[in-house]
Amino acid sequence: MDFTFTHEEEQLRAEVQAFLVEHFTEKVRAENAAGKRGEGWGEAIRDFFEKVNQKLWFAWSWPTEFGGGGGDRTMQFVIEEEFYRYTGITLGGGTGAPSILMFGTAAQKEEFVPRSIKREIIFCQGYSEPGCGTDLAGIRCRAKRVGDKYIITGQKIYTTNAQNATHIYLMVRTDPDSVRHRGLSILLVPMGMPGMTVRPLWTVQNDPPAPFGTTYGEERTNEVFFDDVEVPASCLLGEEGGGWEVARRGLNLDRVGAWRYLISVMRDEDIVNWLHTEGELQDTLRDDPQVRDKIAEMWTEAEVCRLMTMRSISIEQNGGKFTYEGSAEKVFAPEHSVRATEAYSQILGPFAQLMQGSPNAIEKGIFAHNILGAYQSTINHGSVQVMRDQVARIGLGLPRAAKS
Amino acid sequence: MNILLDDQEIQIREAASEFLEGECTPALVRKVETGTLKYSPELWSKFAENGWLQLCLSNKAGGEELPLPYLGLLFEVAGYHIAPIPLHATMVPAMIIDRYGSPEQVSMLQAVIAGELILSHAVAEQTGRWSTEAIAMQGRVEGSELVLNGSKTFVGSFSASQQCLVIYRDASAPNSLGVVLVPTDANGLSSEPLASMAKDGESNVQFKEVRVPLSARIGNAQSGNLIARELMDLSSVLYASLLAGAARRTLDMAVTHAKQREAFGQPIGAFQAIQHLCANMVNAIDGTTMLSREALWRMQENLPYQVNVAQAKSFGNEQCMMVVRSAQQIHGGMGFIRDFDLNLWYRRVGSWSLRGGTAAEHRRTIAAALIDQPQRVRIGLIP
Numbered sequence: 001m002d003f004t005f006t007h008e009e010e011q012l013r014a015e016v017q018a019f020l021v022e023h024f025t026e027k028v029r030a031e032n033a034a035g036k037r038g039e040g041w042g043e044a045i046r047d048f049f050e051k052v053n054q055k056l057w058f059a060w061s062w063p064t065e066f067g068g069g070g071g072d073r074t075m076q077f078v079i080e081e082e083f084y085r086y087t088g089i090t091l092g093g094g095t096g097a098p099s100i101l102m103f104g105t106a107a108q109k110e111e112f113v114p115r116s117i118k119r120e121i122i123f124c125q126g127y128s129e130p131g132c133g134t135d136l137a138g139i140r141c142r143a144k145r146v147g148d149k150y151i152i153t154g155q156k157i158y159t160t161n162a163q164n165a166t167h168i169y170l171m172v173r174t175d176p177d178s179v180r181h182r183g184l185s186i187l188l189v190p191m192g193m194p195g196m197t198v199r200p201l202w203t204v205q206n207d208p209p210a211p212f213g214t215t216y217g218e219e220r221t222n223e224v225f226f227d228d229v230e231v232p233a234s235c236l237l238g239e240e241g242g243g244w245e246v247a248r249r250g251l252n253l254d255r256v257g258a259w260r261y262l263i264s265v266m267r268d269e270d271i272v273n274w275l276h277t278e279g280e281l282q283d284t285l286r287d288d289p290q291v292r293d294k295i296a297e298m299w300t301e302a303e304v305c306r307l308m309t310m311r312s313i314s315i316e317q318n319g320g321k322f323t324y325e326g327s328a329e330k331v332f333a334p335e336h337s338v339r340a341t342e343a344y345s346q347i348l349g350p351f352a353q354l355m356q357g358s359p360n361a362i363e364k365g366i367f368a369h370n371i372l373g374a375y376q377s378t379i380n381h382g383s384v385q386v387m388r389d390q391v392a393r394i395g396l397g398l399p400r401a402a403k404s
Numbered sequence: 405m406n407i408l409l410d411d412q413e414i415q416i417r418e419a420a421s422e423f424l425e426g427e428c429t430p431a432l433v434r435k436v437e438t439g440t441l442k443y444s445p446e447l448w449s450k451f452a453e454n455g456w457l458q459l460c461l462s463n464k465a466g467g468e469e470l471p472l473p474y475l476g477l478l479f480e481v482a483g484y485h486i487a488p489i490p491l492h493a494t495m496v497p498a499m500i501i502d503r504y505g506s507p508e509q510v511s512m513l514q515a516v517i518a519g520e521l522i523l524s525h526a527v528a529e530q531t532g533r534w535s536t537e538a539i540a541m542q543g544r545v546e547g548s549e550l551v552l553n554g555s556k557t558f559v560g561s562f563s564a565s566q567q568c569l570v571i572y573r574d575a576s577a578p579n580s581l582g583v584v585l586v587p588t589d590a591n592g593l594s595s596e597p598l599a600s601m602a603k604d605g606e607s608n609v610q611f612k613e614v615r616v617p618l619s620a621r622i623g624n625a626q627s628g629n630l631i632a633r634e635l636m637d638l639s640s641v642l643y644a645s646l647l648a649g650a651a652r653r654t655l656d657m658a659v660t661h662a663k664q665r666e667a668f669g670q671p672i673g674a675f676q677a678i679q680h681l682c683a684n685m686v687n688a689i690d691g692t693t694m695l696s697r698e699a700l701w702r703m704q705e706n707l708p709y710q711v712n713v714a715q716a717k718s719f720g721n722e723q724c725m726m727v728v729r730s731a732q733q734i735h736g737g738m739g740f741i742r743d744f745d746l747n748l749w750y751r752r753v754g755s756w757s758l759r760g761g762t763a764a765e766h767r768r769t770i771a772a773a774l775i776d777q778p779q780r781v782r783i784g785l786i787p
Contacts (some may be wrong), residue, residue, distance in 0.1 A: 001406075001407060001408070001409055001410065001413055001473050001697060002405055002407065002701075002704065003405065003407055003697075003698045003701045003702070004405060004407050004701075004707070005405050006405070009405065035421065056595070074405050074406075101452070123603065147469065152522070180763060203713045218768055265783045268783060269780075269781055269782055269783060272774045272775060272781045273777055273780050273781060276775075276778060276779075276780070286775055291469070292767070292768070292771035292775060293764060293767050293768075294770075295771060295774065295775070296714075296766075296768070296769075296770035296771040296774070297713075297718070297763075297765035297767055299694070299774060299783075300715040300719050301691075301719075302720060302783050303695065303715055303783060303784070304687075304691040304694065304695065304719065305783075306783050306784050307407065307691070307692075307694040307695065308694070309699065310405060310407045310694075311407055311408070311690075311694065313405070314405070314406045314407050314408045315408070317406055318406070318408065324686065328683070328686055328687050328690065331683060331684075331687060332687045332691070350518075355720065369479075385676075388676075388680040388683035388684075389676065389678060389679060389683075391679075391682070391683035391686055391687075392673075392676075392678075392679030392682050392683050393679070394678075395683075395686060396655075396659045396682055396686070397659070397663070397671040397681075398662060398663065398674065398678070398679050398682065399670075399671055399674045400662065400674060401670065401672055401674040401676070402616075402669065402674060
């Protein structure tokens, strides 16, 4: 049992902080925001990414043979945390590259991993469909094997960042006669293939846009349509029909880590730091026993979120055998975020409804935008209801309900 | 950083579990509840013989000097088995004496390790508040003696103990607290038993001109405030460890029951309403466990820990109560039947969650650390 970061880890943290202050300039920040909106990456941010790559920070714990840092998971967490706090950028390549490292062929690793690290390859995640979300066993999007090709037909939804992605990490049904988990496969499909259409779905954060740091502040997600899209069979990741296992492992990694933790706890820091500032409202609230009690309660929950993240990093550091812990964290952290956001808005009163750009908005309206965003985290990447099922069944061995 | 238990920690925990699994049955717990001693001398002796009391005491006291988190693990196990022994009452003052006591006082710990000396500690007074400000017990220096006047309440295992570590306020320096060891048979001391839900022998204790030599003080006039606060924090956090352990047991009982009990044609554990209660219980217990272990870890490492203790106990109070209440819900009617064992755990968690500081009291500490200072805060970094 060891709850503290080593001297070396703290030194790295300080180094990353100093690096970001120096190199993530306002110009880079603006270009990053433009890039996220789909307006392309500018010179300054390319230059910034290049500098980050020289440090190997994008993929600190990935194997060196594919351009990673070969370092340990805790250090990667430290880098990820500082990056997300300062830039909003998530490192580590999302679901794509880590899962290719686990299940890909030598050629796929060679093709995807180094370029993912350089951000030349960006994956979006093609899981959800209009007819299925957290229960991926209901996937209907089909890929039919014809010779050395797959022909894909169907639709994906809530495909965030599809507008910027170079590839989609696509879950399809390769065996048309299969049911539930069997017969699913993962294909690594380049975006923009003939027959593919990306259509924006604007979120509630669309107007006005959310300020930096909002929990689920994304203004856009997407629908992706596949109309007899032909891709080479070499796009298959892992075995045909083995997609469930591939995705299941990846999802645990997706549900824990620096990003998940930070989007759940940043308002807890914001409210306290805002109370430190001058102002009539701040003066009243600082001394209100009920406000103080609620903030302390929420802070404690946020500390539990931190400890659950530490637990996940410890598990990964020990080889990555999760049982229920990833699912449990995916219940506690998002629900904390909702409880805290709603509690703080009750503390701030009508000011908390004011969005970015409004007169009298507190901290650029982040509390209002969080009311619009926090609950999204209880839905995305596996709803908290299904996560509870998993804690109960996998963690406690409770039985499945009988079909009535 | 790796917050999972290492091999040695797992080994010690399993050994303690195995010991109590064999020695501490619900039947024993019931027998002790209805007896007059309010603890089992046989179990206490065996517990001492097996070396559990010396685990975290220093080498100079005759102990094994394992880090404090081991004591937390031991308390989790003791809570899991609701061991009817004065473990909390004794180990909190023992650790304080070990750290701050004179060589003569430290040498007394050999008798603690042997199971021959039971200690208690007296903090709260008539207001019941868990705060250093609420301490009014007067300590007056007369020559080479300290004279104590006042009253203490909620003193755990007082009647079982031979020495009680008492926090008092210095009559000549009202901002100074002191900590002193008082023999429980001292002249002018009287006590009456309280009847708490836990049925584990808490007492009211009256001090009328109780005289002890000044050498019975732990530390000196300058260190009293610090030692008093540390005593209270250690007491609080070890209650959180007990809570986590007891709550985990009720989860295990509830899960076992939910797999067996059938309703509407299937085990009730197959219903999501039950499963989701259980998932909430898991997070509540894990949260309490991790918070309390971290607080003990920080104590061991000489890092600031008061906020961590307050977090562990405030979270543990409410969340573990939710766990045992949910276990009751899952058990249905049998849960509140006297002869069914679940209530043994439920009643203890009920009492423990009210001792060593309530949620509101501990949150005052947390809020002050966050709000009443100018520095920017960050989760995990308390300024």
